[in-house]
Amino acid sequence: MDTEELLFNIQKNDSEQDFATLFHQNYERLFRVAFFYLQDDEMAKDVTLDVFADIWNKRKTMIVPRNFRNFSFTMVKNAAINMLEKEQRFSHDELPESDNGALSPSERLEQSELFEVYEKALGELPEKCRAVFMHVKEEGLSYDETAQLCNISAKTVDAQMQKALKHIRSAIEAYMKHGDEQAKRFLLIFL
Template sequence: MEVTELLKNIQKHDSQPDFRSLYDMYYDRFFRIAFYYLQRDEWAQEVTLDVFTGIWNNRKHLSIPDDFNKYSYTLVRNAALNYLEKEQRREASPLASVPDPPSSTSSPEERMIDEELFSIYEKSLNDLPERCREIFIKVREEKQSYTSVAEELNISPKTVDAQLQKASARLKEKINNYFRGKQ
């Protein structure tokens, strides 16, 4: 199926199978673009998932471009550069950023999907080995730097990175399985 047709189905019919097809078609490309700018697997994975989440959340207002490859390159590049800027600011500042409150304008269906995904995320997080989960929470949720986590746990920054990659891969797999089950 052509990408324009997928995007139209996603937009008009909230088609999760078509979104999954788009995800499968473009995940590797988005990841490579993000990695080119960020040079870290876990950051590139996060940006890639953020871009797909943005496409899904904004599907009703999505203007379908003539050249999706060009559009998506710009979308991922900008997201990666914004992420890099935020990471550099965060590492320079000792204060953790406060998360934005959830949007109250989402539909009941969107809230249900968000709740399901969050439930899967929580369960998957709890299924991780204890040290892996601890590192993931400290870096991703508490926004601690690799260096501070490594010092606190008396491990190397490379171990922090490896554990984050392991956690991210397992969480991604669980979320992918969720979308496969929705088809």
């Protein structure tokens, strides 16, 4: 069953089973987005679960999005940024001392800007190229699995991946300053 059918059944029939399916299909991807912004497992888990709770609680009044992937990504991103902004309001004295290497709220906001560069570059890709990239990088499919799913050859998948990676890397490199650690971390995590 595709996502659109799941959302329809959730909205019209209060289908908890379809909601559970939607949750399991999307949780890991959305958790990774939240974690990228927050750099904290518990906070990322809270944000991701809150977004799913909002979807369930607003299921009757929610306008079913055409692209749930983008819709849910934006919800998680906004929730994570809101959490960071709330953290940012605390003075430095009120923040607990941390020696575990976690990012400060201002570093997280800088990282969120970098993620927006990535998101924009991804949106600039041709649809076929973006779909191949998402299957491989977001869903973790192999080149062969992606080729079969998209009805193309594994060689075409490889060519599309090279095109996508080149475009995204150049966008990130244009954004970052020489030696920017945040950008290097981003490239390692997502590319």
